[in-house]
Amino acid sequence: MDPRLPAEIDEFGRSTAEMLRRRTGFALARAAQTGAAEGGGAEAGGEDPRAAAAELLSAIDADGIDPRATVEEALAAAELCRAAGAVVLPAPVAQRLCRDEDGGGFAVVASLDAPVVVDHADLLDRVVTLDGRRGRIAARTPIAGKLSRYAAEVTVEPLDGEAAPLDVALWLNLQAAYVNGALETAVALTVEHTSQRRQFGKPLSSFQSLRFQVVEASLACRGLLQLLRFSLWRLHEAPDDTLVDALGLRLQAQEAARRVLAVAHQLHGAMGFANEHDLPFVTRGIQTALRLPLDYEATTDALLRRVDAGGFDTLYGRFTPGVVGAPAPTTPV
Amino acid sequence: MDFAFGDRAESLRARLRELIGEHLPPDFLSPFTDDPEDFALTERFCRVLGEEQLLALAWPREHGGGGGDVWEQTVVREEMWAHYEPRGPQYMGLNWVGPALMRFGTPEQQERFLPRIAQGEIVWCQGFSEPDAGSDLASLTTHARPDGDGWRVSGQKIWTSYAQMAEVCVLLARTSRDGRPQQGLTLFLLPMDRPGIEVRGIDSLLGAHHVNEVFLTDVVLEPGDVLGELDQGWRIVREMLAYERVGIARYARCDRLLVRHREALAERWEELPQALRARYVRALVHARVARLLAYQVIDEQSRAVVDDADTAAARLATTRLDQEVAEVLMEGAGVTALAPTGHLGAPLHGAVEDHYRYAFASTIASGTSEVMSILMARAIFGGNDGSATAG
Numbered sequence: 001m002d003p004r005l006p007a008e009i010d011e012f013g014r015s016t017a018e019m020l021r022r023r024t025g026f027a028l029a030r031a032a033q034t035g036a037a038e039g040g041g042a043e044a045g046g047e048d049p050r051a052a053a054a055e056l057l058s059a060i061d062a063d064g065i066d067p068r069a070t071v072e073e074a075l076a077a078a079e080l081c082r083a084a085g086a087v088v089l090p091a092p093v094a095q096r097l098c099r100d101e102d103g104g105g106f107a108v109v110a111s112l113d114a115p116v117v118v119d120h121a122d123l124l125d126r127v128v129t130l131d132g133r134r135g136r137i138a139a140r141t142p143i144a145g146k147l148s149r150y151a152a153e154v155t156v157e158p159l160d161g162e163a164a165p166l167d168v169a170l171w172l173n174l175q176a177a178y179v180n181g182a183l184e185t186a187v188a189l190t191v192e193h194t195s196q197r198r199q200f201g202k203p204l205s206s207f208q209s210l211r212f213q214v215v216e217a218s219l220a221c222r223g224l225l226q227l228l229r230f231s232l233w234r235l236h237e238a239p240d241d242t243l244v245d246a247l248g249l250r251l252q253a254q255e256a257a258r259r260v261l262a263v264a265h266q267l268h269g270a271m272g273f274a275n276e277h278d279l280p281f282v283t284r285g286i287q288t289a290l291r292l293p294l295d296y297e298a299t300t301d302a303l304l305r306r307v308d309a310g311g312f313d314t315l316y317g318r319f320t321p322g323v324v325g326a327p328a329p330t331t332p333v
Numbered sequence: 334m335d336f337a338f339g340d341r342a343e344s345l346r347a348r349l350r351e352l353i354g355e356h357l358p359p360d361f362l363s364p365f366t367d368d369p370e371d372f373a374l375t376e377r378f379c380r381v382l383g384e385e386q387l388l389a390l391a392w393p394r395e396h397g398g399g400g401g402d403v404w405e406q407t408v409v410r411e412e413m414w415a416h417y418e419p420r421g422p423q424y425m426g427l428n429w430v431g432p433a434l435m436r437f438g439t440p441e442q443q444e445r446f447l448p449r450i451a452q453g454e455i456v457w458c459q460g461f462s463e464p465d466a467g468s469d470l471a472s473l474t475t476h477a478r479p480d481g482d483g484w485r486v487s488g489q490k491i492w493t494s495y496a497q498m499a500e501v502c503v504l505l506a507r508t509s510r511d512g513r514p515q516q517g518l519t520l521f522l523l524p525m526d527r528p529g530i531e532v533r534g535i536d537s538l539l540g541a542h543h544v545n546e547v548f549l550t551d552v553v554l555e556p557g558d559v560l561g562e563l564d565q566g567w568r569i570v571r572e573m574l575a576y577e578r579v580g581i582a583r584y585a586r587c588d589r590l591l592v593r594h595r596e597a598l599a600e601r602w603e604e605l606p607q608a609l610r611a612r613y614v615r616a617l618v619h620a621r622v623a624r625l626l627a628y629q630v631i632d633e634q635s636r637a638v639v640d641d642a643d644t645a646a647a648r649l650a651t652t653r654l655d656q657e658v659a660e661v662l663m664e665g666a667g668v669t670a671l672a673p674t675g676h677l678g679a680p681l682h683g684a685v686e687d688h689y690r691y692a693f694a695s696t697i698a699s700g701t702s703e704v705m706s707i708l709m710a711r712a713i714f715g716g717n718d719g720s721a722t723a724g
Contacts, residue, residue: 001342001404002335003628075334191713211710212703215649218713222646226625227618233336248618300611303618312617314588315411315624319617321596 005079005229009072013079016060017181020087028053029281032090032149050123050150053091057084067097067170074170074232078177085181088285090150092120094174098167100126106163108171109135110293112156117143119288121152128171130243130293130302132162147287166235169242173231175289176246176253180224182286183256186264187217189279194267210267217263220256227252241313247303248312254296257286336628342408345401349387349412356381357419360682364421365543372498375421379453382420389427389451396435396443397451403635407628411585422495426450426457428580429573430503437561437569442522446501458499460490460523460547461570468704470505471514471567477506477521477554484508484554486521489546492698496532496545499525503573506554509564520566521558528552538690574700575644583651583695584623587658590688591616593681594662605665612661619657623650642712645705652695652702659692 005013031049057063060080067077077097084093095105106126107118112135118127122142127135135156142152191214194204204210231245238245261283265272272279294302311318338346356378364372382388391406392398410428418424431450434443449455466473475488486506496502502523509517525532529552535544561569591613595602602610626647633639662685663670670686672679679686696702 001338001407001628001632003625003632004334006334071334195714205714208707208710211714212706214713215645215706215709218642218709219646219649222643223622223626223650226629227622229334230336230621230625233334237337248614248621251615251618252622300615301607304607304611304614307614307617312614314592314617314620315585316415316589316592319592319595319613321592 003226003229005075006072009075009079012076013083016080017083017086019060020056020083020089023056024052024087024089026087026278026281028056028090029088029285030275033146033281033284034275035149049090050120053089054096056089057091057093057096062093062097063099065097067174068166071233071236074173074235075229077170077174078228078232081174081177082181082184085178085183085286086185088182088185088281090285092123094171094178094289095120095124097174098171100163100167106167106171108168108293109156110298112158115153115155117148117151117292118154119148119151119292121154122150126159127154127156128163128168130168132165132168134159134161134163147284149284151288151292165243166239169231169235169246172243172246172250173228173235176224176228176231176249179253179257179286179289180221180228182282183217183221183224183260186260186279186282187214187221189277189282190214190217190264190267193271197269197271204267213263213267217260220259224249224252224256238313240310244303244306244310244312247299247306250294250299251296251303254290254299257290258296336625338404338408342405345387345390345405346408346412348385349409352378352381352385352387353412353416353419357416361419362417362682362684362687363540363543364418365540372421375419375423376453378419379421379423383452388420388423388453389431392427392431392447392451393435396431397448403631407582407631410580411582414582415585415589417586420453422456422458422498423450423453424580425459425495426455430457433503433560433569433573436572439557441557442560446522455501456495456499458493458495458502458525458545458547460493460496460502460504462492463489464491468701470570471518473505473507473518475504475506475549477508477519480553482556483558485551486523486549486554487551488549490549491544491546492535493532493545493547494543496525496547497534501525502547503560504549505566505570515567517564518566518570519563520560520569521554522560523552523554523558539694540687540690575639581651581699582627583655584620584627586688587616587620587654588624590658590662590681590684591620594665594685597680598665609661609664613665616654616658616661619650619654623647623654626650640712642709645709645712648700649702649705649709655688655692655695659689663689 028049062080065073065077067074081093092105095107099105104125106128107124109116109118109127109129112129112133118124121137121140125137127137135158137154138157139155140152194210194214197204227249231249234245235242264279268279271277307320311320364375379388386399389398390401390409391403394400413420413424427450431447434446446455461470463473463475475486477484477486502525504521504523505518506521507517508519511517529550531548533546535546537543630644630647633643666680666685669678669680673683
């Protein structure tokens with residue numbers, strides 16, 4: 001047992017986060033999101049923020065990471081996503097890292113049968129359902145909403161063959177890593193704001209009720225990070241469970257986001273709405289990751305169905321013992 | 334990075350489950366019952382563990398331990414708590430009184446107590462809380478005044494588990510009124526057969542004889558009873574509570590209860606409302622998170638780099654899990670959850686309603702959730718907010 005991130009991957013994550021902070025900070029997130037909000041297009045100001053983000057990812061050699069190969073590479077990919085999430089980098093980072101054997105990125109979708117919404121749809125060619133059914137994006141209708149600058153409603157043509165559960169699980173895990181990075185930033189912004197902002201003659205952080213809310217937000221992030229690393233480790237250790245594990249992780253990410261964003265906005269007060277502050281860029285920037293392909297209730301439902309079918313690994317065996325329909329146990333309930 | 338326990342620890346887990354299956358009845362829920370056989374059973378089980386060197390597995394060999402690593406000890410904690418702590422009162426001696434003696438005890442105290450703890454021969458109780466000093470432990474008023482070479486102590490302790498059966502009490506008492514409230518406190522190892530000690534049980538939601546009041550009237554304390562340095566008890570208490578806070582593997586019992594209850598529900602699972610089944614699977618995820626947060630702290634402890642915020646986070650997660658699982662199981666059991674322990678209709682031999690009653694104490698015992706939040710906030714924001722908490 002060694003639950004620690006290997007030192008070299010930890011260092012890679014730290015240096016990547018630092019590099020992204022230094023090279024862009026929230027600048028690209030601002031360019032991307034305010035372009036959508038003002039209707040003028042971020043590109044109007046010059047550089048396409050996604051092209052700039054893609055260049056940054058190339059500078060980090062994101063394409064040199066093969067997250068399917070080993071646990072270590074998967075952990076490195078997750079650290080990269082976490083670092084990108086920390087500045088809400090406007091790029092399909094998880095999608096790019098999860099590129100398929102043809103080198104193309106893909107999106108996980110709920111279904112091939114109805115029009116579905118895909119983030120960064122114009123940069124992607126393929127989609128995969130949770131069950132591994134594959135499809136090609138045939139048509140795109142941009143949404144360009146305030147919470148979904150690069151999302152589009154797409155129609156899909158089915159493709160032959162199935163994607164491996166590992167592909168889908170990895171995609172979900174790396175999306176959770178991006179969300180984790182963004183939420184950690186939201187907590188850090190909240191700690192900073194409540195430490196500096198004074199009301200009633202003292203810092204907000206001296207009020208215990210506010211401190212306790214920050215504790216709740218921090219607790220949610222800490223749990224998410226540990227579960228992320230465990231789920232990545234299990235990709236190779238327990239390949240039959242990868243999808244159930246990934247859905248559990250997604251559930252935790254969605255719960256954490258709900259908690260962290262509520263606390264962060266409440267404690268920032270009105271300043272938290274203003275685009276001069278970084279917080280609204282975090283809030284807008286992770287909405288697609290949180291809601292596509294499955295929102296919280298849909299994630300719970302998907303997890304429940306898979307737990308019923310295959311169980312959930314615990315310290316005391318599988319939660320679903322394959323007894324559905326079996327004779328009643330002798331122990332009265 | 335590796336979340337596998339490894340062959341040695343897994344063999345140990347298998348052996349412990351074997352011994353539990355062999356020596357404990359399936360309806361064992363606690364040594365705290367009206368039936369003296371339940372307590373006797375824990376004494377016999379401790380002897381079995383002691384014979385196999387499993388009782389003090391993680392202790393250094395020079396103190397009568399098995400020299401196992403922290404992860405083997407984690408396996409022991411998980412299996413014991415998941416199976417209703419069949420070591421009975423011994424877990425306290427093993428988990429934190431023993432380690433505190435190794436660190437702060439005199440050679441005489443170590444020689445006198447450690448081998449007996451390792452063999453499961455001595456029951457301890459903890460005399461910390463008082464009627465007016467709970468979370469604000471430093472405000473305690475039990476006073477040990479100098480008397481000859483030693484002291485005489487008077488006061489009242491409360492919520493004291495095992496006091497009715499304990500041989501020795503780790504007593505926190507005020508020996509000086511100088512300085513801050515945290516200063517001037519001393520820990521004593523008080524034999525419970527000294528004249529002037531009266532124990533009264535408190536009937537409670539938790540079950541029979543679970544907690545007690547301890548009244549001290551002019552009880553003699555000898556110089557050899559002091560643990561650590563005079564007036565420096567607070568520092569030891571902080572360390573002891575840190576041991577205790579991750580010593581109880583609550584997530585393990587929750588995992589086991591969820592799995593057992595799912596097995597017992599069998600096909601009736603399908604009849605539960607979807608919203609309730611969703612709560613079961615969310616609880617499974619939360620149990621995994623609580624377990625991983627505990628492992629993070631155990632790893633930090635093994636490297637002596639403990640982060641207070643991580644410790645508080647692990648405890649907050651695992652104690653809340655207790656309550657979440659209690660609610661889910663009660664809902665899942667429906668009206669049968671109201672059947673008393675031992676009743677044929679009681680789900681899991683009464684374990685569901687037992688867990689529900691007990692879970693109310695999870696966020697209170699050995700540091701309330703509020704104290705944990707204070708400690709975690711202090712670590713997040715830095716500095717001290719002025720509150721005197723035993724963390």
